[in-house]
Amino acid sequence: MIRSADNGDDIRLRRELSEMQGDLQKATKRIQQLEDSAVEAASQTATPGAGDNVLRNGEAEFSDDAYNDLGLGGDAAERIAFWSSHLSTDTLLAFTSSELLKASTHSAYAADDPDWEKTTGRIRLGTTRTISQQLPNRYAQQGSILYFQFTATLRTATALPAGLKFFAEIYDNTAGQEKIISGATLALTIAVQGTPGATTRQYRVIVTTDKGDTYQVDAAAIVNAPNSQSVVNYVRVSWTAIPGRVSARVEKLQGGVYALLTEIASGTTEYNDYGDAGTVIGAFSTGTFTAIRARIDDSSFAPAFGVINRYAYAIKIPEDYNISLTTGDQLLRIGLSAALTDARQLILDRFQLGFTWGGFQRSAADIAIVNPLSLTANPYGGLLPPATSDPYDAPDTGSGGPRREYTIA
């Protein structure tokens, strides 16, 4: 039935070709490893390179008055530059001097949480209020990855609440659409295979990730589902591959009856409805999110008292984020999912946000403030201290007063 002679030669040749390709790949790999060894030897003695940083006042060391050279004194010198606080429920965020974090010496300071620890140049947080900074115009582009890092420690040894999460998001502060920067609304793709019919059907998929997030993916009802379904005539339902997914519930509505068709645990992002009745349910399930967002939630955030740890995250801007609709500011917005027991218990410092990963360095704007061109203002008496981005050099003396030396644990 199958011409064995011809097929045997064809199969043998394919196998030989495949083996040769495998040998070539191994040889290429070995050559690359030998080349890499030299790079590795060099890299073991090298200090890590610095990443870029777009955040102003990343060290939380400058007052609004000093950084912006307001010359006002008074409360202007007792509020931090560029870091603002809002309620977690606020959506359209205002950025006036009122929102800037205050030091305890500010005239309007009233047990503020969060606040600015002026003497040490750090930000303190203990509530669910968020901390934000405006970013340069259209900084977060679709598909880009922003690396965000900071140091954190605790002011007291009181235990943190169970289930505490830290979040960081890139926020769209455009009036009318103020929200976390998101991709397009997730939508199902519905395709009738084989011979269409006249049956009306609607589908919903709830995708759950390994972080416990649920995404709801919908589509409008179709009116041409096959009347008599089979593996030849069926409806194909597909959806976006959501990172970290561990299950997808596929549900349908037909003839007023809601049914669970399947729960996919393999990560496959499509399902063929061959006409199975499914398990009747009362209604469609609901998911929390309908789009992928530029936000990270860290449920393993656990800074400790007496130890300063560095935390770093990669925030991905969705590929299908429509930046043309963002006419307002983009922001970095951070916060906690729950209030801490002790006020202002969480201490944050050394903020960095940029496109490249690396060690901490001040933003260019900060460096210009730290190393002003005016010689008369130079505390070194006319000699400019060398500009440095080496995180292991002692920090320069700035207008925020002496800073505590600390060890990165």
Add this chain to the structure above:
Amino acid sequence: MPARRPLVNLRPMAGFIAALAALGLSPEVMARGSQCFIATADGRMRAWPGLGLQNTVQGGTIIMPASDGYASLGSVGSPGSGSLAASIANSLWYAGSGRLRFNGATIASLAASSTLSFLLRSGAAYGTTAYQAGRVAPSVPTLTGRDNVGGKINGELSMRFTRINSTTGGESDASEPTLPVTIIDGKAIASFDGMALDSNGQDKWGNYPSRIGFADKGPHYGLASVPEIADSALATLYGINRAYEFNFTDAQLDFEREAPIDNDPPPACTHVAALENIVIVFGCFGGTGVISSKPNFLEAFPIANLSFLPEAPVAVYPRPTQGFILVACRNSLYAVVYTGATPPYSLQSILPETGIAAHHNLCFAENEIYLFTERRGIGRVVGAGEVDYSFAQEVAEYTSGWTAANVVVGNDIPSQQVVYCHGSEILPYNKQTKKWGTPLPLSALRSGGAAAPLSGTIKACVTYQGKLYLAVDNGSIYALYRFNEGGGGSRAIYRSPWMPADRASESITRVKCAIDGSWNRASTLNLYRNGDSSAVETFAIGAQAGGNRMRHLETLKPGDAKNCESYALEWIVDSDDGSESILSALLEGVSSGVSL
């Protein structure tokens, strides 16, 4: 008075011919109107012994050999579709729709879907845990460094992680790399806090560190000393929840094992088959896609293993003993053979313009394929690109009205019968003697000496341990029956062709019959003349004693079969053992010279 002479010797050994032609057929055939005779290996036409009901087991609309038994999909009211296949360690893979059964028994409430799934074997039975093939990369765990603790790690590194089901060996793609961590004389701690295992049997995490200095370049390699981490081994370390501590040098990396990036789960599919050490799914990506797993990694389906058929498959038939998979489409047939290359299979056309309408339209009989095509009916594949329809010319007219999608084709090895079933009747073909048997209607079955018609429709069949099992939809289940096994026999009817008179007309005066078999039940012999539908004369022949043997019956002396311009004989016997055979029926008579 003219002398009596032989008129015709009816010796129905040549099989069944269903031609509607009234005259001109050989006296050696059984003509239309005959039923319940099958062509046997000894060259005879013997009464059909009937069907043997298999109690306690059920079939489905799709029944296929699988592992050391047979598996099926579908139930009455919820027809099945798709296919099943056995692979490594007798695992049972399935895709399609309908309730799953193995050897006629359900396995929990499992049913097939477009998500490729499989069961693991435990002893003689299958477990009830259905695994879905494949899993996807996890979110990125957190990597933290512990400096100056006398560890082996010096420099910057990152890690990638995978999900692993250690029971099946399935491993996902690797996660995105962790952010780089610079460690001095220390150790690395990975935390999976806030990350759940998948619900597909995952119990371990694979780990793949980069070499020092290649944190943001990769590649990431397996760690020989710790190839995977059990989720149960995660603990709170130094205040970090669900953590594991790593301590290694680059010398301990397994450079032959890189973090996988092509362990994709299979796409939604309509059929599955297994071949050597791969699993192949069909009907994906819009219906015509074919994609295989990696060799020996049955849950990983890299896109490099994708190819396409010209049309969507209707059925898939694994033939592991012959080293190929047959894929049948509506208009073409293909063979899938193993190559071990990339992809590790090859699609080869067998019939470029002939296909089938349904899974049960085809069966294998040794090196031949017997099928029922929509355009030309009964045929068989005798070589690549060659379909023989000629062997079915005797019954072509009989089956011309059949609905292709409802034809069930099966092979019974002991009796050498290939059967074509439609509705509630069977048309058998002896491929050894190359003769067709008469139709076998389920309504003609008997039991305990009485009529026991079986109501129902033949929906599917399977050859298991060489024997043919038919699945009959009786309205509540797909009952399974073994073909050609003694139940209670059947009402066998031999109808001779119409034989033309040699002269103007003839009168039949003697009927001398030789028979073989038990004939232990009474039978009825009818004579017909001139195309009449009513018998001109009827003889009641008593039950024979003495067991299975050849006999010459007492000569029958018709008195009314006169002036026959044409004549035919009909013999009805309610066989209970399938032994009855008619060796000859010699009709003698005289010319009457009178034309009516």
